[in-house]
Amino acid sequence: MSARVAVVGAGAWGTALANVAAEASGSLVPLIGRDREEMTEIAERRVNARRLPGVRLNRSVLPTDDLATLVGARFVLVVTPTQTLRDVAAAIRPHLGSRAVVVACCKGVERGSLALPHAVLAEALPGVPGALLSGPSFADDVARGLPTAVTLAAADEDVAGAAATALATRSFRPYRSTDVAGVALGGAAKNVLAIAAGVVEGAGLGESAAAALIARGFAELARLGSALGARPETLSGLSGLGDLVLTATSEKSRNFSLGLALGRGAPRPEKLAEGAATAGALVALARGHDVEMPISAAVAEVVDGRLSVAEAIERLLARPLRAEA
Template identity: 40%
Template sequence: MEKKLTILGAGSWGTALAILAARNGCQTMLWGHNPEHVQALQQTRENRRYLLSHAFPSNLQITDQLSEAGAFSDLLLVSVPSHAFKTSLQQIKPYLNDGCKIAWASKGFNPSDGCLLHEIVADLFGEKTPAAILSGPSFAKEVAADLPTAITIASTQNEFAAELAEILHSSRFRTYTSTDVIGVEVGGAVKNVLAIAAGIADGLGFGANTRAALITRGLNEIIRLGIKLGGKQETFMGLAGLGDLVLTCTDDQSRNRRFGIALGKGENREQAMLKIGQEIEGFSAAKETYLLAQKLGLEMPITEQTYKVLYEGLAPQIAVENLLARNLKAES
């Protein structure tokens, strides 16, 4: 039976995954919400706005019609910003085929209540619907350029994880499977917050020592929250935890890191966002993670100081000083 895949979201990551799946021989349809952008994709056969110079395979179709996208396949992969995740699923739901399987590459929490994205899927489609998250250290441009990459696909249904892994796996794109959906989701959401923090430190002119400390203590915060929510510790030491955290905190392809650097150099929030021109997932994730930690009674000092810089106008230099002034304690 011919493999078919619908991808919701024509940003850089959705486009890269669509190119990957199509290269692997999968009949693929990419949906975008902006008719003008979709028309440009159809005419040029590349995403010049977000992923320049990567031509679309002939078996990659583009549409702005939810009805067409929903009917195309029994496997839907959502790659929209987390704040649009629930709305996007609600809008496409009437057009999906019966028994459609739902996967997502979105990273973050639901902004209205801080819930994890798998909870939205279960609420909209039922607990028994095959569901999976795709996450790990992966920049869209490198995937589109066919550079070696490894990611994790997590699902409580092993058969679905294996099916999705087979569609995406290639000689240059390695897929590992996991059953820890919660752990993979938490790692993917909170690492963006820590990337902003690492960027701020670099923007202030601090060195590699500071960055290494932020990454290491930041990982501790991810583990603390993830385990509290039901994730497994070993997940946070893998691709979707430590791997993704290192990538996004250390490379300037990361939008969240670049956003933090701009703040550290004295630019205001609006200037930094305008300059980057794409979604900064860590901005909303900082608020959602901070509020969730407060609700659960968890200590997440890097997340807290990042939140205060972003939402309370705290000067980045003061935020760093606050972290350094904390009481001495054992590392673990």
Template identity: 50%
Template sequence: MITVMGAGAFGTALAVSLSRNGPVRLWAHDARHVEAMQRTGQNERRLPGVPLPTNITFCAGLETFSSEDTVLLAVPMQRLRGVLEGHRGVLSQARLVACCKGMELSTGKGPVQIVQEICHAATPAILTGPSFAADIAKGLPTALTLACADVRAGEALQQALTTPNLRIYRTSDTIGAELGGALKNVMAIGAGVVMGAALGDSARAALMTRGFAEMTRMAVALGAEPETLAGLSGFGDLVLTCTSEQSRNYRFGLSLGRNEAFDPSVTVEGAATARAVHEKAQALGLEMPITTAITGLISGELQVDQAMDMLLSRPLKEE
């Protein structure tokens, strides 16, 4: 049995896609949300207009959970620790697949690291790559990376999570996969700023390219394989989120570039991640000027013209 914890747009879309393979359980922390989905056959709160197949069951508790279940953790990155701690007893030995992207602000840790810290006996993995909830829910095709250090468990998860519209590639490099998903959110904010400030497509392409260099620099410094960053979890997701308004991080950047208010109810994982990445880069002595500029824009310490001047006036060097 596959359980998806998190009835946001992405968790719901994953449940819809996975239900094509068999029964799926969709967990939401709010019992009223569960009742509404049961009554309407839709997740009107988070993914309106998408019918939920009848072989998806809904729950606000895990009373019927088995330790043999595969659990997809589709909760916001900054809430992952609390969800795991609140359900540590039933999740302690499960196969736990993180589906959130980012870096915990308070610790600088990624989702796999947090799973390992809280659920010691669990098998941790991460599912990441270019994927918008609306596309997945419609059955549109994409390819994702499944990273699991346990090769046999990774092979089993690859089989279980592949669906007619989701092609899953496998790696054992969990560090690279989780950092690719986290760092691209920061760069997506920067790309949105560029376009919101009408700096042009050429500037966006330059930011994406140099941003990818920063992503790879930090990931390799933390033990990742550079090939992982060049794959779906890094470069693939970077391209998607830097070029589409379906990305909340990109839309947030657009609002910064236009000097407009942004809906505070919308989760923007890259905002907290930018601060965490900036702090980690400083601790490691890594030069990450784009991340520094984006962090300054988010905090309000920099204006767009100041950030642009800061980046363009850096010393010239070889690529």
């Protein structure tokens, strides 16, 4: 039996989305991971104990390492880090059906190419309709059935609407959009800014500084969004400001937790924080469009070890005063 939705990437977010898709469709949902032994264990125990402990898989989720289970799927969710999205897209291409839509479920800017996820898909899968899922969402919340609203964007509104419908449940609400660039940029920039917010918290700079950081960080996002042709309402919506507020205020965010450790001078967390990989690429993308992003630039230098937290704070506070808008 062919699946309506298939998920590539068996991390916490991929597992949560597989459960969502199974609930939404009531049909088979392949959950595809790279490690055969691990996927066999998940299939037997019906729990992804390493990535999403305590959450049982929907009975329609099929854990597997076989990419051939993609054949016939209408919507293929690729839930991998942005830096590996191109390679994964190339790997799944031979298994995609003629009507498949590939949905990138990652947030970042590809290093080297400076491409956002939707552009990576377009280059890696020419002729295959692409879409992007983003917005304020933690895997654990989604897996527990807590109310979550996200944005599902595609250049073709019908594609965006069909993909949103395929994933909609009582508690998981995807809102469609055709502003793919705006949705992609919001997801990429908020991860970098969340690291900065964590630094502010970790360094004990106070709640006033935290509020200023979020506001001025959003101003950076808006400037680059304008240069890329993003719609203001997208940037102030779920996948922009909404995602920034969530990620920049919670220790459940890997990016905020990384910043928290940097601000405290503590060892970095072991879990991957997409913002660390994205920061330098985001700043380079902004420079290519003559857009200044001082907070993001400071994050990039701190993450790479080229600037201390104290030096970054001093540099940002020494910037000349200017009009707010």
